[in-house]
Amino acid sequence: MDPETLRADIPAVEECVYLNTGASGPSPRRIVDAVTDFQRRHKFDAPCGDGMYQVAMDERERAREAIAGFVGADPGEIALTRNTVEGINHVATSIDWEPGDVVVRTDLEHPAGELPWERLADLHGIEVRELATDRGRLDHDALKEAVADARLLCLSSLSWNYGTRLPIGEVVDIAHDAGTKVLVDAVQSPGQVPVDVTEWGADFVAGSGHKWLLGAWGSGFLYVDSEALDDLHPRRIGYFSIDREADGEGYTYAPDASRFELGTTALGPYVGLAESVAVFEEIGIGTVQSRIEQLTDRLKEGLDDRLLSPREYESGLVTFEAEEPDALAERLADSGIRIRSIPDPHACRVSVHVFNTASDIDRLLDAL
Numbered sequence: 001m002d003p004e005t006l007r008a009d010i011p012a013v014e015e016c017v018y019l020n021t022g023a024s025g026p027s028p029r030r031i032v033d034a035v036t037d038f039q040r041r042h043k044f045d046a047p048c049g050d051g052m053y054q055v056a057m058d059e060r061e062r063a064r065e066a067i068a069g070f071v072g073a074d075p076g077e078i079a080l081t082r083n084t085v086e087g088i089n090h091v092a093t094s095i096d097w098e099p100g101d102v103v104v105r106t107d108l109e110h111p112a113g114e115l116p117w118e119r120l121a122d123l124h125g126i127e128v129r130e131l132a133t134d135r136g137r138l139d140h141d142a143l144k145e146a147v148a149d150a151r152l153l154c155l156s157s158l159s160w161n162y163g164t165r166l167p168i169g170e171v172v173d174i175a176h177d178a179g180t181k182v183l184v185d186a187v188q189s190p191g192q193v194p195v196d197v198t199e200w201g202a203d204f205v206a207g208s209g210h211k212w213l214l215g216a217w218g219s220g221f222l223y224v225d226s227e228a229l230d231d232l233h234p235r236r237i238g239y240f241s242i243d244r245e246a247d248g249e250g251y252t253y254a255p256d257a258s259r260f261e262l263g264t265t266a267l268g269p270y271v272g273l274a275e276s277v278a279v280f281e282e283i284g285i286g287t288v289q290s291r292i293e294q295l296t297d298r299l300k301e302g303l304d305d306r307l308l309s310p311r312e313y314e315s316g317l318v319t320f321e322a323e324e325p326d327a328l329a330e331r332l333a334d335s336g337i338r339i340r341s342i343p344d345p346h347a348c349r350v351s352v353h354v355f356n357t358a359s360d361i362d363r364l365l366d367a368l
Contacts, residue, residue, distance in 0.1 A: 001279065001282040001283050002283070002287070003283065003287065003354045006028060006279070006283060006354065007355040007356075007357070009028035009029050009030055010027070010214075010355055011026075011029065012026035013355060015336075016336045016337065017336060017337040017338065017360045017363050017364060018338050018356075018360075019337065019338055019339050019350045019351055019352060019356065019360065019364060020338045020339055020340050020351050021211060021212055021351040021352075021353045022160065022188060022211060022212075022317050022340075022349065023211070023340055023351070024210050024217070025210060025211050025212060025213065025214040025353065026214065026355075027215065027216065027272070028214060028279065030275060031214060031215055031216070031272045031275045031276055031279065032216075032272070034271050034272055034274075034275035035216055035268040035269065035271055035272040035275075036268075038267065038271040041055065042055055042056060042267070056264075059267050059271050059274075060080065060267060060270060061075070062274050063080060063219075063270035063271065063273050063274040064078050066273065066274040066277040067080075067209075067273060067277060069277070070190065070195070070277045070280075070281070071186075071190065071195045071197050071205070071207075071221075071223060072195070072198045073197050073198070073223050074226070076226070076255075076256035076257060076258070077197075077223055077224055077225065077256065077257050078221055078222070078223055078257055079222040079224065079259070079260040079261055080219075080220070080261060080270055081206070081220035081221060081222050081260070082218045082220050082265075082269075083208050083217075083218070083220040084186075084206045084207055084220055085112035085115075085116075085206075086206075086222075087204075087206030087207070087221065087222030088112055088113060088116055088154070088185065089116050090222055090232075090260045091152075091204045091206075091232065092116040092117065092119075092120060093234070093235050093236075094232035094233055094235065094260075095151070095152070095231065095232065095233075097120060097151075098124070099124060099125035099126070100125065100126070100127060101124070101126045101127070101151045102127045102128075102129055102149055102150040102151055102152075103117045103120070103127070103129065103150065103151065103152045103153075103154065104129045104130075104131055104146045104147055104150045104154070104180075105117060105128065105129075105130060105131065105154045105155065106131045106132075106133055106138070106155045106156070107130050107132050107133055108133055108155070108156055108159040108160070108161060108162070109154065109155070109156060109185065110156070110160050110185065110187070112185060112187070113154050113185045117154065129146055129150065131143060131146045131155075135162050135308070135310075136159040136161070136162035136163070136166075136310075138166060138167070138171065140170070140174065143171065143174055143175075144174055144178070147174065147175045147180040148178050149178075150175075150180045151180065152180065152181045152183060153171070153175045153182045153183070154182075154183045154185065155168075155171065155182075155183075155184065155185070156184070156185045156186075156187075156188065157185070157188070157189045157200075158186075158188040158189050158193065158314075159188075160187075160188055160342075161342050161344060161345065161349070162308065162309050162310070162319055163309045163310070163315040163317030163318060163319060163349075164309070164310060164314055164315075165193065165315055168184060168200045169199060169200055169201060172201040172202050173201070176201070181203045181204070181228060181231070182201075182202040182203050182204070183202070183205075183206070184200065184202045184204065184205045184206070186205050186206065186207040187206070187207050187211060188212065188315070188317065190207050190209075190212060191213035191214065191276070191280055191288070192292060192315060192353065192354075193285070193289065193315060194285050195207075197223050197225075202223075202225070203224070203225045203227075203228040204222065204223065204224055204228065205222070205223040206220070206221070206222050206223075207220060207221055207223075208221075209221075209269070209272065209273040209276055212316075212353065213273070213276040213277070214276055214279070215272045215273050215275075215276040216269040216273070217269065218266055218269035219269035219273040219276075221273075222257065222260060223257070224257040229256070229257065234253065234259055234260060236262060237251065237253070237262070238261075238262030238263040239262075239263050240258065240261045241253060241262055242259075243255060287354065288354040291354045291356075292313070292315070292316040292353065292354060293313040295316075295352045295356055295357075295358065296315075296316060297313065298361045299318055299352065299361050299364070299365070300318060302361070302365035302368075303318070303320045303365075303368075306321045306322070307319075307320050307321075308320055308321060308345060308347055316351055316353055317350075318349070318352065319342065319345070319347050319348065319349045319350075320348055320349075320350070321347055322341075322347060322348045325341035325342070325346055325347050329348055332364070332367055337363060337364055337367055339351070350364065
């Protein structure tokens with residue numbers, strides 16, 4: 001599949017210039033059809049056929065295998081979640097915290113990477129330490145100092161406000177040298193840049209399918225490194241989270257990341273997630289990056305000194321200065337161009353994906 005074929009399958013781009021995938025991606029018909037076809041099969045055919053539970057479980061495992069292969073994990077290291085913040089919360093609430101334990105997060109984090117730690121500070125008296133950055137750049141000496149006595153580091157693989165790509169592998173090495181576990185918020189990465197959790201070496205990685213993978217809302221995943229699994233003790237439990245083959249009385253949690261899955265849930269989004277993976281494997285992540293780089297170069301040249309994101313290509317997220325960011329985003333929406341304003345820095349952010357075109361960029365620049 002090429003970018004033009006993908007674009008032709010996305011109805012939303014027929015109605016507007018869509019440059020807000022970093023918030024939520026517009027789905028192609030192919031992915032929506034996969035979701036709706038499953039719903040029909042599950043509710044119309046399965047009751048008197050293979051059975052609704054069997055059909056659902058088969059699709060759940062297919063989705064688990066698809067996303068595992070896409071991010072370089074084993075299927076048993078993947079828990080299916082509804083979104084990134086749910087995955088972060090699974091980790092946050094499964095560690096046995098003691099008063100004074102330190103969690104480090106950067107000042108780049110989305111509220112999904114901030115709020116769980118604030119809540120734990122209230123509940124358990126942990127210390128939340130903020131690591132300052134310079135427009136999305138980490139200082140390694142400051143990082144070493146911050147994690148020296150920390151229990152966990154939480155950071156994004158790709159900053160949502162500047163579009164900078166963080167050196168996760170290097171960060172993980174520094175944290176692990178200090179005995180600190182690492183949780184990566186990868187929500188902005190799958191679908192636009194390569195993700196290999198093995199190369200990253202992080203203990204936990206949370207992501208979603210509704211942004212750059214162009215999937216349905218309610219499709220997310222949590223990667224848990226098999227060696228870090230024993231350090232997590234979930235506070236919630238359900239029929240799907242236990243080892244149903246275990247002998248003895250009481251219960252035993254599942255021996256893999258599926259211990260975070262509680263019971264029946266909407267399977268359609270995960271069917272869509274598997275289809276999203278298939279779409280992007282057909283396009284190729286190299287094609288995705290090349291197209292995004294060309295288009296963001298064009299955009300950055302037009303923005304000139306208003307640009308806040310790095311001049312060189314790092315991602316499809318491009319942030320620029322505006323006198324009234326909220327009002328500008330609204331005016332552009334009224335003219336059929338969708339971007340968004342962000343709070344920190346208070347600016348406008350453009351999301352450029354593989355389905356966008358030079359014409360989309362030019363329309364935005366002309367409007368500006």
